[in-house]
Amino acid sequence: MGTDLHELLTSLRVWDPELTELPAFDPAAAPAEPLPLFTRWFAEAVAAGQPEPHTMSLATADAEGLPDVRIVMLHGADADGWSFATHAHSRKGGHLAARPYAALAFYWPVLGRQVRVRGPVATAPAEEARADLRARSAGALASALTGRQSEVLDSPEELTRASEAAWELARREPDTPAPSWTLYRLRPDEVEFFQGDTLRRHIRLRYRRSPRSSREVWSSELLWP
Numbered sequence: 001m002g003t004d005l006h007e008l009l010t011s012l013r014v015w016d017p018e019l020t021e022l023p024a025f026d027p028a029a030a031p032a033e034p035l036p037l038f039t040r041w042f043a044e045a046v047a048a049g050q051p052e053p054h055t056m057s058l059a060t061a062d063a064e065g066l067p068d069v070r071i072v073m074l075h076g077a078d079a080d081g082w083s084f085a086t087h088a089h090s091r092k093g094g095h096l097a098a099r100p101y102a103a104l105a106f107y108w109p110v111l112g113r114q115v116r117v118r119g120p121v122a123t124a125p126a127e128e129a130r131a132d133l134r135a136r137s138a139g140a141l142a143s144a145l146t147g148r149q150s151e152v153l154d155s156p157e158e159l160t161r162a163s164e165a166a167w168e169l170a171r172r173e174p175d176t177p178a179p180s181w182t183l184y185r186l187r188p189d190e191v192e193f194f195q196g197d198t199l200r201r202h203i204r205l206r207y208r209r210s211p212r213s214s215r216e217v218w219s220s221e222l223l224w225p
């Protein structure tokens with residue numbers, strides 16, 4: 001017997017009070033810039049027990065402008081932007097080379113919160129990518145050394161062989177460079193914070209960087225939910 005997807009879908013709900021606490025959010029008291037609010041919401045997601053709050057959707061567009069999306073890890077968020085790492089020769093790496101612009105989405109259901117970030121993406125200097133990788137686990141290095149991300153895989157055995165060699169190298173020489181592993185920084189020109197509300201009066205606070213300023217000058221406004 002097949003699963004009745006529709007029945008399952010109608011049995012599920014969003015923000016079950018047993019699992020979710022929807023905090024009050026006063027946008028009038030929000031900081032003038034998005035980074036401190038992101039940092040605060042991130043810490044609150046961690047404190048509330050949100051599993052894997054540092055995973056995010058990364059949307060890119062191909063050379064024709066067609067969209068694509070996948071999950072990656074957040075490596076940092078600071079004055080230089082929101083950072084993530086991947087292979088320059090992966091599908092998304094090709095997209096970013098052709099169109100250096102992306103969008104991120106975080107969803108932290110235990111607090112009914114979503115954050116969306118959009119902006120141009122720059123490649124960090126290779127030395128920073130190396131330092132970022134060195135600071136991570138042997139598994140991260142092994143995965144970076146396995147390489148060929150997004151190429152067609154001829155057989156599972158081929159992956160096992162390449163991965164075993166990469167794990168061996170990662171353990172023996174933890175400073176081995178992974179040349180195509182690249183650190184990217186998205187410098188937002190727009191960041192939106194969404195706080196869910198039980199009466200569906202969700203709060204959406206959008207920050208936009210002033211186009212007339214190269215300095216960090218932000219304006220913010222509310223959006224209809």
Ligand SMILES: Cc1cc2nc3c(=O)[nH]c(=O)nc-3n(C[C@H](O)[C@H](O)[C@H](O)COP(=O)(O)O)c2cc1C
Binds near residue numbers: 071090
């Ligand atoms: C929880 C999770 C975290 C991931 N983190 C990364 C990451 O940080 N970097 C990365 O290249 N791929 C990561 N992936 C794999 C990507 O989702 C994707 O499969 C891969 O990068 C190839 O994407 P592409 O073909 O669009 O380039 C992660 C996947 C999951 C499920």
